[in-house]
Amino acid sequence: MEEYDGRIRLVFKDRPLAMHTLARPAHEAARCAGAAGKYWAYHDKLFAAQPRFRRGDLLAYASEIGLDADAFARCLDERRFKADVERDVEEAQALGINSTPTFLINGQRVIGATSLEEFRAVIDKALQERR
Amino acid sequence: MKGLSRVADRSPRVYYSSIGALFALLLALVVVAWPTRVVAQVELTWSPSMVKGPPGAPVTIVEFSDYQ
Numbered sequence: 001m002e003e004y005d006g007r008i009r010l011v012f013k014d015r016p017l018a019m020h021t022l023a024r025p026a027h028e029a030a031r032c033a034g035a036a037g038k039y040w041a042y043h044d045k046l047f048a049a050q051p052r053f054r055r056g057d058l059l060a061y062a063s064e065i066g067l068d069a070d071a072f073a074r075c076l077d078e079r080r081f082k083a084d085v086e087r088d089v090e091e092a093q094a095l096g097i098n099s100t101p102t103f104l105i106n107g108q109r110v111i112g113a114t115s116l117e118e119f120r121a122v123i124d125k126a127l128q129e130r131r
Numbered sequence: 132m133k134g135l136s137r138v139a140d141r142s143p144r145v146y147y148s149s150i151g152a153l154f155a156l157l158l159a160l161v162v163v164a165w166p167t168r169v170v171a172q173v174e175l176t177w178s179p180s181m182v183k184g185p186p187g188a189p190v191t192i193v194e195f196s197d198y199q
Contacts (some may be wrong), residue, residue: 001183009184011177011193020199027198034180046198053199087176092195094173100197106190123190130189 007127012043014088015100022053024085029058031081032072033065041065106130 001008014031016023026046033042045061046053055076062072075081092102103110103119106126110119175193 004190006185007188007190009182009186009188009191011175011191012181013175013177013193013195015195015197016199017197020197023197023199030198031178031180034178037180039178039180040183051199084178088195091173091175097195100195102195104191104193104195123192126190 004123004127008123012039013092014085015092015097015102016085016089017100020051022051025055025058025076026053027085027088028079028081029053029062029072029076031084032075033062033067035075035080036067036072038065038067042067 001010014027016027030039030042030046033039042061042065045065049057049061058076059069059073063069092098095104099111101113105122106129108122108126110122177193
């Protein structure tokens with residue numbers, strides 16, 4: 001992102017896979033953090049901590065980044081963002097996206113954790129096409 | 132043997148029209164399926180809190196990912 005300063009917008013979409021039973025609460029928890037203005041800090045916590053996503057873990061990560069513990073727990077327990085996560089999953093399925101990570105770079109699909117060089121090449125091509 | 136001789140007696144025109152009908156059916160299927168493939172689009176939605184970078188950026192990367 002820093003390398004392409006101001007020329008890239010990154011959108012994160014939830015695609016918890018069905019086989020990952022602890023993923024869905026984690027995605028919902030991240031959105032709770034997002035509602036409190038700390039989506040990306042929590043996102044980074046989750047990737048660093050995977051796959052420790054039990055309720056107690058999710059609450060602990062929230063406290064570590066300074067979120068209000070009670071408000072966060074309520075959001076998580078009420079499953080306030082269940083429908084939003086589900087909408088992302090439905091959009092992914094409609095696009096035939098069944099493995100993660102999958103990237104759409106100006107619509108061009110890149111599947112899997114590809115090399116930085118390959119990723120850069122797709123981005124550079126997309127930038128050239130927009131000139 | 133009786134049945135075979137009946138097939139052999141059939142006019143070649145019968146075969147041509149069968150092939151023609153099959154071709155027309157395949158063509159119809161392609162015509163019906165083609166616009167669906169081209170038009171099918173998914174309108175993506177996203178939460179502003181899950182976006183990094185300026186809205187006017189020339190490149191948008193949408194990442195579908197799983198935390199686990």
